[in-house]
Amino acid sequence: MRKPGFSTMTVAGKAMQSETPPPPIPDDDQDGRDVAAYVAALIASERLGHLVVHHRVLPARPAVFAEPTRPFSRAVAGLLTAKGIPALYSHQAKATDLARAGRHVAVATPTASGKTMTYLLPVLEEVIRNPDSRAIFLYPLKALAQDQQKAIRELAASLPESARPTTAIYDGDTSPHFRRKIRDNPPHILITNPEMLHLSLLPNHENWSTLFAGLSHVVVDEMHTYRGVMGSHMAHVFRRLTRVCRRFGTDPAYVFSSATIGNPGQLAEDLTGLPVATVTESGAPTAARHFLFLNPEQSAATTAVMLLAAALKRGLRTIVYTQSRKMTELISLWIKEKAGPYASRVSAYRSGFLPEERRDIEAAMASGRLLGVVSTSALELGIDIGGLDLCILCGYPGSVMSAWQRGGRVGRAGRESAVVLIAGEDALDQYFMRHPAEFFDRPPESAVINPANPAIAAKHLECAAAELPIELTDPLLAEAGIRAEAERLEDKGLLLRDREGTRYFAARKRPHRDVNLRGSGGQFTIEAGGAVIGQIDEMRAYRETHPGAVYIHRGVSYLVESLDIPERRVVVAQGTVDYYTRARGQKTTEILDVLGEKTVNGVPVFLGRLKVTETVTGYERRRARGGQLLSIVPLDLPPMVFETEGFWWVIPQDVQAELDKRLFHFMGAIHAMEHAMIGILPLLVLTDRNDLGGISTPLHPQVGRACVFVYDGAPGGVGLTRLAFAKADEALSRTLAAVAGCPCETGCPSCVHSPKCGSGNRPIDKVAARYLLELLMSGKLPETDPCRPEGLISNEPPQPGDPQASPNPKAAVTKKSPGRYGVLDVETRRAAADVGGWGNAHKMGVSVAVLYDSGLDDCITYAQEELPALYEALARLDLIVGFNILRFDYKVLAGASPLDHRKLPTLDILERVHARLGYRLSLDGLAKATLGTQKSASGLEALAWWKEGRIDEIAAYCKKDVLVTRDLYTFGRDNGYLLFSNKAGKIVRLPVEWA
Structure with missing residues (x-):
């Protein structure tokens, strides 16, 4: 039953409610920041209390201390005493022992557990001992670098000025004058980001000889962000860094700092190709934290606005996490309508904002001028925005790891805190509402990267060759797939061998600027009135900034006037409309190669390389309030064609015949299976459903059967579907459980609907999908005929002696x-x-x-x-x-x-x-x-x-x-x-x- 006074509103395909300002949760908190009172009032609330399906208090935990195996030097011990730190937590002691011994180490402990000390102490000790030593600190965001420089200076403040390690931030905001000064006289600790390492330090290594010749440590903070596309890029950047260091005779120790993930050591080893020790048991104390699961009758966004308004009135410092840029902007807009005198103390925060905008918001939050911030994952990392009391997750973040990371942003000062997970309509949200205990019992997911991604590997091979010639015996070329990419680059004239044919040189002097570390495609700029207001990546630009699209930036609505694909430029104009837009399109796939195959209950499953063609054919205009379809506007955009990796289920002929016999809508069944499987895969793989794509077809021409495809959304693939293929049996069983366990009758976003379906979730048949999945799980109608795809580019890897595998151009002359x-x-x-x-x-x-x-x-x-x-x-x-x-x-x-x-x-x-x-x-x-x-x-x-x-x-x-x-x-x-x-x-x- 809906409460009186609500009217339906749909934004970006999700049901919303527009309402008069809700009565606040009773405020009986005299202190102004009493989290327990807020939680108690929420549970007792007539409007929201009955929607809380689970409340768990995670108890406070005392600290566990330990001494390092080898005492710190007198100078470092003095720094700790001056900071009032009598002893190290157990994980800090263990990690510093490893780093001081020159071992590579990955530290993966919860947010606010003091991971900074695990790398700062070993580096400071080495710098004090040997003033010629240097360290590189890598941070994925500029704001993290600012915080770190402040922390270093505070810790070293008690040292005599002549003995204090020097630091400098070297990023895109550093002026040319200071860049030159830093390069000519590198500080002891150079604080930078992946882009500057890639674009400036490595290609100009001869000008950074003092830095690389003395490099003792490389610190990589927020390692868990280096997954997927960015992680695959960074695996090559770190290998290039290793080559340059060896050129100068150094072998620095890597110290990785990460949120809690399932495979920190494996990820660090995949990133560097080096053996890495791990530290995962935290000795840091924790305050009590309330964790509430709330399954709303309205939308997650409307409920988040209600909770945030009540928190603001109580003076609770609050962060709201959303799942999309658009939802961030909408919640920020709505809360300003309902927060009264607190409206000016809330801001949106997301990627796409210009750097100076983000810095202003961070400073306002840290100082207390802002009480609330509504953010995408951009504030998931450890940027210092002050002590927070309440975290509102507007929808499940897509992974257990991310949920804990976001929730860990609150209660940092030892204060009691609360996290409220408001379920959306997505399959995983509803899964955890029905099984809340599994959220707390599940281990964090494993991060996946794919350094063998050909689209990424090729770019970095060219960069590496421009930095230093690549010997044919170089470890960079150890894998057959990477050697094949080098030969393809040679064939294109981008890599050139020396006279003897033993080394590769780059044909171009500076190929680095053609590489975007955070995406496999390019970036589009968004301009309004001649000024740049944001950026968007190429894959999303087609869907979200096509001509006629509604684009929201910082609470302001814009209409897209043009999408200039060759110039990578979007022009928008401010405008007020009462509708939103959603792209429509169609997709086809071609199977290029088979990388793996098996059967699950008699159902063939394949892993392979795919060529995907996506075409945006038009867009829907839907009324903002109610979601009514107003019109469908055709578009004439060029197709997006890219190669990637994916796995596919071949539907046995007898299964299809059985559904046809029972007069089920077969296309609706396999389409629903595709959506449900994509929705449930983040349970198995550290990803978001938006990182995956899918295609269901009643007859694939290469297979001769109906197929359901799931593929990596990034060109070249990042390893997501490889891991999913390895867990294909679990993927199938969980997909059936998600469909069968949803109480809806005909299908909804909690089971078989997708918010990004290009055909508007048509046709979809939930009942047929459940019957289809039950048949597939039963194994009663297995496929007995061969169904390996035809017309493949290659079925087998190149064998020794094969011209494709040979590094000798003579062998290819046929x-x-x-x-x-x-x-x-x-x-x-x-x-x-x-x-x-x-x-x-x-x-x-x-x-x-x-x-x-x-x-x-x-x-x-x-x-x-x-x-x-x-x-x-x-x-x-x-x-x-x-x-x-x-x-x-x-x-x-x-x-x-x-x-x-x-x-x-x-x-x-x-x-x-x-x-x-x-x-x-x-x-x-x-x-x-x-x-x-x-x-x-x-x-x-x-x-x-x-x-x-x-x-x-x-x-x-x-x-x-x-x-x-x-x-x-x-x-x-x-x-x-x-x-x-x-x-x-x-x-x-x-x-x-x-x-």
């Missing part, structure tokens, strides 16, 4: 040479300047043309009046080779005597070189590097000889060019490469294939 070929060069009577430019080559006239004929193994010289004989000779050849022959020689010939060269089988070496490198090389430069010879003269000399009648000398010069071109052709044909001197003066290979 094309058959032409039977009879010729090499042609033409000298002219007039220069380009004489005829009005190179575009008038047909007016230059022919002084001499020389053709080498492999059938005769001789060169024949032709004057202009003998061109018909030359054309007859060309017609007898299987291939005609030249250097700039298409743009020059053929045009000169056609101007002197009619020639239609379009049907002649021609190989233009210069054109092939340009296509491979992106710039042109001279014949003389290629000849010197490849053949050890050079041209005998120049074109200008040949023109002067023509005026002087020295035809024989022109012919000799032209013949020399022909023979040089012939030898370049045969060298490339036989070896698969040419040699040239790159911009750094190194002789490198240019892969060629003359087919």
Whole structure:
């Protein structure tokens, strides 16, 4: 039953309620920040109390102290005494022991457990002992760096000024002047972020020699954020860092700090490729914390507004976490309507805000000017925003790890605190409302990365080669898949081998700026009135900022006027509308390769590489209040095509026949199965359903069966579906439990509806889906016929000796040479300047043309009046080779005597070189590097000889060019490469294939 006075409103596909301001929870708290009184009032509330399905008090826990195995130096012990720290917590002592011994260590303990000391003490001790030592502190957010510098300076304040370690923040806000000063005289502790390490330190390592030559420690804070796409990028950044350190003779100890996750050591080892010890048992004390699960009759967002308004009235410092940027903005907007005098003391906070906006909000929260903040996951990390009392989770965050991390932001000063999880309509939210004990009993999920992602690995191979040449024996190339990517880059001309073929060089000096560490695609800027107001990644830009979309930024509504895809630019204009928009689209998938296969209860399940094509075909306009569909507006946007990894279920033929026999809607059944499985997978994998995509099809052309696909939403894949495939049996059983356990009749967002379905959740048949899943789980109708997909790019990995697996370009040269070929060069009577430019080559006239004929193994010289004989000779050849022959020689010939060269089988070496490198090389430069010879003269000399009648000398010069071109052709044909001197003066290979 709905309470009187509510009217329905739907935003972004979720049911909302608009209401008059609710009566506040009775305020009997005289202190103003009594969390227990707030919780008691909530439970006793007539309106909300009966919606609290679970209340658990996590008791306070005393501290557990320990002494380090080896006492700290007198200076460090003095720092602790000056700070009033009599002893270390047990996890601090254990972690500092490992870091001081030069071991790599990952510390994964709850929020506010004092992890900072686990790396700060070893680093300070090393710096005091050896002033030449240096450390890099990496933080994923700039605000964390500001907090850390403050903490370092406070801890070291008791040292004599001459002995205090120097610190500096080096990030995008550092001015060029200070960047130069920091680079020339690096501080003892350089505080930076992943982007600056990638974009500035590593590519300019020679200018940072003091830093890298003294590097003793690398601190990586908030390690759990380095998962998925960003973690896959960072795995390569850390490997590149290791290479640069070895170049300077250092081997720094890594210290990782992380929220509690299921696999901290494994993640750290995957990130670095190094052995890492782990510390996971916290000795820090904790205050009592209330944890409440609330299943609202209204929407989670409306209930969050009610709880926040009551908290503000009591003076409780509160953070509200939402699941989307749009919901962050909406709750911030609504609370300002209902908070009365407290409206100015609440702010939204999310990624997409400009840096200066985020800094202002952080400072206002830390100072107490703000009482409440509504945030996406952007404030999940340990930014110091002061002591918080209450955390409101507006929807389950998608993982147990994230829920504990967000909840750990409150009660940091030893004060009693509370966390309220307000369930949304999502499958996991409702799962935990029905099974709250499982939330507390479940171990935190494991983080997953995929360094082998080809789209990511290729970018970092190019960066690594630009920093230092990559030996073929380099550990970077140890995996077959990465070696294959290096060969593909070589084939594209982006990696170049040296003359001996043992090292790779980068063709470009600075490929780093083309790499976005936080995404596999690019970023779009959002502009309003000529000013940049935010950013959005490429994959979301198509769906959320298409023309006509409603975009909300800091509580202000904008209409998207244009989406400029080539310029990566979105233009919006402020506007007030009474509707919201939701994209519609369609998807197809092609199976490229099979990486794994098995059966679950007789149902075939495959893991493989997929090519996904997504097309946004239009968008819905729905009334803000009530969600009524107003119109569907068509769009004409180019498709998004990307390769990724995924797994798919092949629905047995007999199962489909059984559903058809019972007159179930089969497409509705498999569509519902797809949605339900994606919704439940975050129970098994540390991810959000938005990181996954799905396609269900009643007949996949490569399989010949109905299939349900689930794939990684990031191009290249990040390992999510690999882990899900390994748990396929559990995924199927939990999907059935989610569908069967939901009390709805025809399907809802708690079981089989998806908030991002491109077809508006049509068709969906929950009853048919339940019957389908029960059949699949029963194993009564197994698939008996082969259903391995057809038309794959490759089914097996390259084997030793296979050209695909070989690092030797010679092994890849398998094309058959032409039977009879010729090499042609033409000298002219007039220069380009004489005829009005190179575009008038047909007016230059022919002084001499020389053709080498492999059938005769001789060169024949032709004057202009003998061109018909030359054309007859060309017609007898299987291939005609030249250097700039298409743009020059053929045009000169056609101007002197009619020639239609379009049907002649021609190989233009210069054109092939340009296509491979992106710039042109001279014949003389290629000849010197490849053949050890050079041209005998120049074109200008040949023109002067023509005026002087020295035809024989022109012919000799032209013949020399022909023979040089012939030898370049045969060298490339036989070896698969040419040699040239790159911009750094190194002789490198240019892969060629003359087919």
